[in-house]
Amino acid sequence: MKKTQLAIALALGAVTAIAAAGDIEDQIRFRQSAYSFLGWNTAKIKAQASDHPDTFNKDEVAAAANAIAGVANSGVFEKLYGPGTDKGIGWKPSRLKPEFFEKQDEAKEINATFIKEANELQKVAAGGDPAAIKAQFGKLAATCKGCHDLIRIRE
Amino acid sequence: MKIETHVWDWPLRLFHWLLVVAVVSAYASGRAGGEWTDWHGHFGSLVLGLLVFRLLWGFVGSRHARFVDFFPTLPRLIAYFKGRWQGAGHNPAGALAVLALLGTLAALAGTGLFANDDIAFEGPLFHLIDKDLSDKLSGWHIRIVNLLMGLVGLHLAAIAFYQRVKKNNLILPMLTGKKQLPAALAPRTVQPVRFLPLALSLLVAASTVWSVWGGSFVDYLAPLAGVQTASADAETSN
Numbered sequence: 001m002k003k004t005q006l007a008i009a010l011a012l013g014a015v016t017a018i019a020a021a022g023d024i025e026d027q028i029r030f031r032q033s034a035y036s037f038l039g040w041n042t043a044k045i046k047a048q049a050s051d052h053p054d055t056f057n058k059d060e061v062a063a064a065a066n067a068i069a070g071v072a073n074s075g076v077f078e079k080l081y082g083p084g085t086d087k088g089i090g091w092k093p094s095r096l097k098p099e100f101f102e103k104q105d106e107a108k109e110i111n112a113t114f115i116k117e118a119n120e121l122q123k124v125a126a127g128g129d130p131a132a133i134k135a136q137f138g139k140l141a142a143t144c145k146g147c148h149d150l151i152r153i154r155e
Numbered sequence: 156m157k158i159e160t161h162v163w164d165w166p167l168r169l170f171h172w173l174l175v176v177a178v179v180s181a182y183a184s185g186r187a188g189g190e191w192t193d194w195h196g197h198f199g200s201l202v203l204g205l206l207v208f209r210l211l212w213g214f215v216g217s218r219h220a221r222f223v224d225f226f227p228t229l230p231r232l233i234a235y236f237k238g239r240w241q242g243a244g245h246n247p248a249g250a251l252a253v254l255a256l257l258g259t260l261a262a263l264a265g266t267g268l269f270a271n272d273d274i275a276f277e278g279p280l281f282h283l284i285d286k287d288l289s290d291k292l293s294g295w296h297i298r299i300v301n302l303l304m305g306l307v308g309l310h311l312a313a314i315a316f317y318q319r320v321k322k323n324n325l326i327l328p329m330l331t332g333k334k335q336l337p338a339a340l341a342p343r344t345v346q347p348v349r350f351l352p353l354a355l356s357l358l359v360a361a362s363t364v365w366s367v368w369g370g371s372f373v374d375y376l377a378p379l380a381g382v383q384t385a386s387a388d389a390e391t392s393n
Contacts, residue, residue, distance in 0.1 A: 039273065046275035050193070137275070138190025144274045145188035154294035155287075 024082065028090030031080040034071050041067045042141070045125075049133040058128040065118075065125030065133075068140070072118035077111040095153040107151055114143040158341040162243050163332040164217040164348050166356075170209055171329055177201040178260065178307075182300070192276045196267075200364045203264040208360035209257060215352035217345040219244030227251045243336055243343035252310055259303050266296040268367065279367045 041064040048056045086096040100107065117140040124136045181198035184191040213222040225245035234240040235247040245253055268280040270293040281289055317323040328334045336343070 035273075042275050050275075135190065138192075140189075141192065141274045142187070142189025145272065148273065154297060155290040 024084050024088040025090055027080040027082055027085050028088050028094045030090075031076055032090045032092070032094075034074070034076050034080070038068060038071055041065075042137075042144075045121075045133065045137050049130045049137060053130055056130050061133060062125045062128070065122045069118045069122040072115045077108070095155075097151050097153050100151040103150060107147060110143055110146045110150065114140070114147070117143055156338050157335040158338050159333050160243060160336045160341045161332055161344045162219050162334045162336075163328060164220060164345050165332060166208075166212060166348060166353055167216060167220045168329055168332055170205055170212070174202065174205050174209075174260075177205060178303075185300075188272075188274075192272065192274070196276065196278070199264060199267045200368060202260055203268075203367070204360045204364040206257065206261055206264060207363045208356050211356040211359060212352075215356060217348060218343065219345060225250040225253070227254070241340065243334065243340050249313070252306065252313065256303075256306050256310065259299060259306055262299050263296060263303065266292040266299065270296050 044064045045061055045068075048061050081096070081100070083101070086094060086098045086100060088094055117136070121133070121136045121140050124132050127133075177198050181195055181202060184195040184198060212220050218224055225242075225247070227247040227250040231240060231247040232251075240246060268278045269284055269289050270276070270278045271281055271286070271289050272293065273290075278289075284292075314325050317325050
């Protein structure tokens with residue numbers, strides 16, 4: 001009887017572990033995709049509002065800012081940084097530092113600022129003034145750096 | 156009996172203090188990030204230009220600016236640590252620090268050219284290499300900063316040590332160019348700066364920076380490396 005219980009417990013444990021492993025990899029994959037998509041949009045804003053002002057296209061920049069705000073507000077931080085997600089492999093190995101789980105409060109604060117600045121950028125971009133967009137984009141970029149410095153492993 | 160002797164030529168002194176400004180500014184803007192990131196690139200370019208100038212000036216500059224004058228060979232180092240070294244320019248231990256500082260800054264400028272921050276910054280030569288390699292170089296760029304901080308700390312500590320213990324002010328000569336030296340060393344004074352070597356060094360330094368950022372360097376090299384140029388890539392990636 002005891003043996004059967006143990007076997008069931010072990011089997012259940014194994015199933016849970018497999019499910020969790022899949023979930024961990026999903027979380028990493030989704031968040032890596034989110035940042036990659038963010039990068040596509042930040043590059044457009046940087047190029048058009050800052051580096052090559054002659055290419056400035058109000059609608060494209062506004063669309064990029066909407067996309068960034070969309071990702072920022074989608075719950076990436078709350079939903080895709082579960083326990084164990086510092087170890088797994090998504091599209092490639094995660095660069096999340098294991099210390100993340102002790103520094104969650106600090107990261108949470110940066111994330112809140114990130115969302116605030118992304119929302120503000122969305123507003124400013126709708127206005128279509130390249131100088132204002134550039135300035136607000138700088139504030140947003142600083143929040144990205146804040147998190148990279150805190151919880152991302154250096155290559 | 157000590158004689159006031161001209162040891163550091165003015166381009167060398169200007170180089171030194173501009174380098175201080177450029178490095179401190181690059182450090183501060185790099186730490187700040189965000190809207191300062193572009194400035195970090197500009198200050199990094201200034202460092203690069205200054206280093207190229209210093210390299211050339213080490214061959215064509217005045218006496219004590221030249222690498223042959225202060226290169227810390229083993230005999231010179233042994234003589235120095237036995238207290239037998241005599242000279243007007245960098246002493247052998249100081250020369251080691253000079254070369255370490257210049258080498259570290261060259262490594263920083265070199266990695267910075269290919270770096271990216273995964274936010275909105277790409278070094279001017281980023282497009283010549285893979286993203287993975289750029290990520291690695293970006294990681295090293297930041298690690299090397301720790302080495303630089305250590306060397307700068309050592310540099311400042313040595314200056315303080317000379318000031319306090321050896322009663323030898325090293326800062327003033329780097330401002331005025333003049334040192335109080337024993338009469339025997341006074342003939343080691345430097346000649347006035349020659350125009351042609353100075354103009355050529357400045358020209359090469361400036362054109363290095365200009366070509367790196369101006370894109371012509373990239374446009375020239377890119378077909379050889381079989382990659383798209385930065386400008387063509389920027390259009391297709393949007």
